[in-house]
Structure formats: structure tokens, C-alpha cells
Amino acid sequence: MDHLSQKTKIEQIMTWVQQQIEQRVWVSGSKLPSVRAMAQQQHVSVSTIVEAYARLAAQDVLEARQGAGYFVKSQSKPYLLVSQRPQLDREVDPLWISRQSLDAQDDILKPGCGWLPTTWMPEEVVRKAIRTVARSESNTLMNYATSLGLPELRQVISRRLEATGVLANPDQVLLVESGTHAIDLICRLGLKPGDTVLIDDPCYFNFQALLNVHRVKTIAIPFTSTGPDLEAFEQALWHQPKFYITNSGVHNPTGASLSMHTAYQILKWAEQHRLLIIEDDIWSDLELYPAPRYAALGGFSQVLQIGSFSKTVSASIRCGYIVANQDWISPLIDLKIATTLSHDHFNTAVITHVLNDGQYRKHLDWLRKNLAQAMTYNLQQLSALKIEPWILPKAGMLLWCKLPEGIDAARLSQYCLAQGIILAPGNAFSQSQQANQFLRFNVAQALHAKVYTVLAEGLKTNTCRGR
Secondary structure: OHHHOOOOHHHHHHHHHHHHHHOOOOOOOOEOOOHHHHHHHHOOOHHHHHHHHHHHHHOOOEEEEOOOEEEEOOOOOOOOOOOOOOOOOOOOOOOHHHHHHHHOOOOOEOOOOOOOOHHHOOHHHHHHHHHHHHOOOHHHHHOOOOOOOOHHHHHHHHHHHHHHOOOOOHHHEEEEOOHHHHHHHHHHHHOOOOOEEEEEEOOOHHHHHHHHHOOOEEEEEEEEOOEEOHHHHHHHHHHOOOEEEEEOOOOOOOOOOOOHHHHHHHHHHHHHOOOEEEEEOOOHHHOOOOOOOHHHHHOOOOEEEEEEOOOOOOOOOOOEEEEOOHHHHHHHHHHHHHHHOOOOHHHHHHHHHHHHOHHHHHHHHHHHHHHHHHHHHHHHHHHHOOOEEOOOOOOOOEEEEEOOOOEOHHHHHHHHHHOOEOOOEHHHOOOOOOOOOEEEEEOOOOOOHHHHHHHHHHHHOHHHEOO
């Protein structure tokens, strides 16, 4: 079991037992060696075997029979599971990128995904926070959270908002499961089927997917280097939209930043037409200098701001938040209780410890520096392939790039997927379907030389050209 040395002894025994079952050394109904015999055989303590057997029994792999020992439980599924591989025949739709990226094995490169590599995340700070919370009082480990959420984290969020000019007291902050959960709650509360919502074109593809679930009409506003196109936005107001959902700081997928002039004009129209702006601020920790925020310039009379910590703390430790005035916070609390009762108390405690750790702030400085270097490297490599950026982002990890004339992004993405490279084709972000020559690149995930070798091959083949 040398290859399993990175695991604990208990985990090693569990893995070894499961391998014996998968290889049919032990079949359904077989009796396992006694804990003492197994301990001698594997050169571990009896308590290690007892715990390993108990965990396997809890997972329905083994069956404990009083006075008789442990037996292999009858298996209702195949012994050998087939690894999840890329779905080459799936249509490129708004969820295509997420499905491919989430299901990909470790050998698949993901320059199209929307998150940082694991090695770029603050793992040691997170582990330290988990250990601290694990030693905390039982209420954190065993009980439901309060309706608004952990007060300490809401206070931290309130202080962090000040860095972008947003003023909100902790009672205006509602903790939820994730950023996506935050938008879903707001849509459930404020929209009904048939309502109209404005989105950017291009925009984060999950905005489109989520709004489709709520069966609302969406109007896509062309996005410029300084924010939404003002002429198109003004025309769309005739449809009496309820919401406008957008990013301000680092726009997804373009990497653009909102200008002050555009922000003031949009806020003016929002007030006149009773339009609510949903400002997704998930990328704020990656900014070098904060861009204008609707919530900073207009307060929360026409703005709700949401965020999470999946991009810079951990995608596994899920936690999001909504910042709003009390007219929204109170009914959102009721809706959260009705649909999920509470959120993860343990996760919010871990996030709080991470955000308060001085090493996390140092990590963010390191992260911004390395993203800037990765941005420069990506621009050089893409330029050699005649793939050009739409704009040069001021910060963040996203590049919105135009392909050479005649190349179709969806076809190129399908070609690269077959070679183990997951890209992000432009029309997945575009309701108008006018972005077929664009790709979104994640500069932190696009540092492997294979990305550019495969791209070069794909650009040369006729299968990647449009009709």
C-alpha cells in the first residue's frame, strides 16, 4: 500500500478492502478476517481496523453481524465504475462549460472554466481555519445558524464593503448558501413568470440559465468597455423590466469595468422606472483598484448586491451573501427559512476565520501579482495565434478574445475538448448569439503549453471554421 501513503492508515485500509472487493477477491457474502487477524496482516493497530471496518459498514460496503464479524454486503451496482469523460456530443449551451469543467478528470485542462487552480487557493489558511472551528463550542458544530447568519461574518462583510465605497451595516447582510443561491432567492421573491429582466450581452452564462428556470423574459443589452450600451438600455426600459443583473468590478466574461458616467445614468433610469439592479460582486478581491459600484453611488434603494467567497477562499466551502435594505432583507429571510431553513453554520465560521487571518491578505497580494503575470503570458501566447483581446482588463483572471476570421468558437471548443482542453465558447455567454468568434480564457488555467499547441492545431483545421 505504498502508493496510498498520503492517506491516513484508516483510509489506506478502507481503500485496500474496497480494492479487494472490486477485484472480486472477496465477493458478496464473503467474511472478512477478524479485526485482530487483519491488524496483524496489515501491521496496524486493532483500533485502526475497527474504525476502518465501522466506516465501511456505514457506507454499506460491509455488514456487521453480531458475534459473527464483518461480511461483504450485497452489491447492487457494478464493481468498477467508469470514469466520467468529456461529453463530446453535448450541444454547446449556457451550461456546457460548467458541466464539462465540473465533471472533468484531473488530466483535462480547463482554460475555459471560471475558477482558479487548486494550487492557487489558500489551502493552508483554510486548513488552519477548519482546525480552529473544529475545536470551537458545540453550537457551531451541531446547531442551526441564526436567520441572518453568523454575526461575526456579517460584520467582516460590512467592513470589506467599505473598500469599494459601499456602506451597509451588518443587519443589511443576509448569509446564504452561495452566490447562485442568492440570485435564486431574489428572483423567487421579486419575479413571476412573464416578467422582464435585463442582462448584459455577453454575460455570465448561469444568469441566463437561472432566469430560464424562472420563466421570465430576458432582454440582452450589448456590453461595452465601460458598461451596458446606454442607447440600448434606454430603449429596453419601454418593456418595464423588473431587474437588471450585472457585474460591476470585473465583468464576466469580458473583464471590463463600469465607468462612473455609465453608472450614474443607469442609476438615474433605475430610480425613474423602479428598476432593481442586482449587482454581482463576486470578483472584488481580485481588483487592484475598485471600479464604481452601483451600491456605492446609489445606496440600496434600487440596488441589491450579492457575493460569495468561492473564487478566492474555497469553492468547496460554500457561502454567499445578499446586501439590501430592510424592505428586502426581512422577506428574504422568510423565503430562505421556507426553502432551506438555514445555511451552513460551520462554513460561515470557517470563512470568518480565513478572512480575519493576516495570511489571507498576503495571499490576495500574491494572487493579484501572479494573475497579472499570467495575463501577460496569455496575451503573448494568444497574440502569436492571432487571437486578440477585446479589451485589456485592469484586473482579474478573465480574457474575452476574438478568434481569427472564419473560426467558429463552438467548433473549435468541440475540437479542443476531444484533445483534453475545455474552452469557453462565446455564444454560451450571449443571448443574441453574436459571439461565435469569441472565447473566454481563464489566464490562471491557461498556462500549460498544451493549451496553445492544441489551439494552433484547431485553428488550422477546416472542421473549426464556420458555415
